[in-house]
Amino acid sequence: MLKLAKYLKKYRKQVIIGPIFKLIEAIFELIVPIITAKMIDNGVRTGNIGYVWRMGGIMLLLGVTGLCSALICQKLASIASQGFGTVVRSELYKHINTFSHAEIDRFGTPSLITRMTNDINQLQYAVAMLIRLVIRAPFLAVGAIVMAMLVDFPLSVVFLIATPLIAFVLYIIMTRSVPFFRVMQKKLDAISLVTREGLSGVRVIRAFSKQKNEEERFNAAADDQTGTAIRVGKLSALLNPLTYTIMNFAIIAIVWFGGWRVDSGGMTQGEVIAFVNYMTQTLLAMIVVANLVVTFTKAAASATRVNEVFETVSSVAEPIGASVTPVPNAPKIQFKNVSFSYDGPDKYAVKNLDFSILPGETVGIIGGTGSGKSTLINLIPRFYDVSSGEILIDGVDVREYSFDALRGQIGMVPQEAVLFSGTIESNLRFGKRDATEKEIEKALKIAQAYEFVSALPQGLQSPVNQGGKNFSGGQKQRLTIARALVGSPQILILDDSASALDFATDAALRKSIQKETSGMTVLMVSQRASTIRRADKIIVLDDGEVAGIGTHEQLLESCQVYQEICLSQLSKEEVSTK
């Protein structure tokens, strides 16, 4: 938790001054029983109404001043805790943005979201409690005992017996329930995962009519969390009856022995009442301390989870102050004996990839599902770093480029068409804010999206809902292709990005990319042989390895995997005609 304290630096003033105001309130609270005692002994017992009014006035003044102090502290605590939460959240978000896909895969998006929301909320709450109660509660607990000793030392023996007993009960309950709080946070992660999957995959779930299954999955996760919460609840439910029983016995003892002391003239009635008040104050303050232990235990677990993210360094490091000079006449992209594994050296997703792509070439990448096509192209913009080997762009290792320089020359169209809420125009300008209307129009035309966008009543200003849900799969794909084309990238990578297009649109798209993007190096991943067969070069992947490289005709002659793919998808005539 201390590692996160640096984010409180800006709120040092609030963290120091806040507790002082709360301390003032606590001091006033400790004075009130003494005044009550005086009011009873000197006012009520003697019938001195004027004295009662004066003491009442002082109590009111103390109450109002205490309230003002509490409000000031509350405000300072809110400023510091909310500010702290905001700073940690934005720093964490910034840090997550430095992660490569490998770290995001490792944590999982739902867990990262829970850490950014629930865990930081927990920390925020702990900061507020730190300012409001961490000094006040122990001060009040100890202060009330000390005040009781000052009022009547012999009777304070009741405190010396009752408070360790209360502390013991609190200790037993806390040590048994605190581990459950840690478990509960993990279970919340599981609920978050099921919720996210269930909501983002709602269409698939409905299509398969599996709502019941999903509800059951959600209920299982929620029941699991509830079960733990109930177990903690049962333990916590013992807290008040046990501690109040001890306190009530202590009050009986105070009244009993206090009566004797009053009879023997050692104490006044008012002082006995003050004792009862101090007993109540001690107990309540001790319960607050116990709750603070819970709050800080939860916060410590949250801090560990947040720190885990902060301490994770991206496996894809950006070189500082990088500036590269392209090697003249080098291939545009070159893979030199590249292997990559997601989960350790035994299981390579791609292995010994070795090939070159020349500037302006259109390259098709084909292979069965899971053969490593997406992995191969994700290595180029360094979404992941190679496990061994080298990838060069213009003769320079991709690890020597700054991210801007590297990714700025690549237009990437991922497998899943992702659009952001806004307008069509804001989505198209995503990579190049200052794109001209002409550039946007050209990109839309190449991507075969111009017609349908122009037909929309609001054209480029048409709204895009979250995730582009108000567009069809094919429309979304065309818009994402257009978005990648707006910056006229030197390298265009299409990861099975035309899978939702009909054959005619797919053919028109390929034709226009070929015609309108001369000089652009194009990598086209596809499961369809018809999409890539006219490429200058085709790379055939099989189980992560290159099974063949060449033109359609060359591969038909030499590569069995390619022959099988073609024969399974194309008619004999299509296979043989260019």
Ligand SMILES: Nc1ncnc2c1ncn2[C@@H]1O[C@H](COP(=O)(O)OP(=O)(O)OP(=O)(O)O)[C@@H](O)[C@H]1O
């Ligand atoms: N994020 C990941 N974490 C772990 N393994 C992964 C990850 N992504 C892919 N893999 C594994 O790597 C291998 C290659 O996957 P990849 O997605 O590159 O194949 P692909 O040829 O693009 O498949 P498809 O055509 O189905 O998209 C597969 O065995 C897959 O299970």
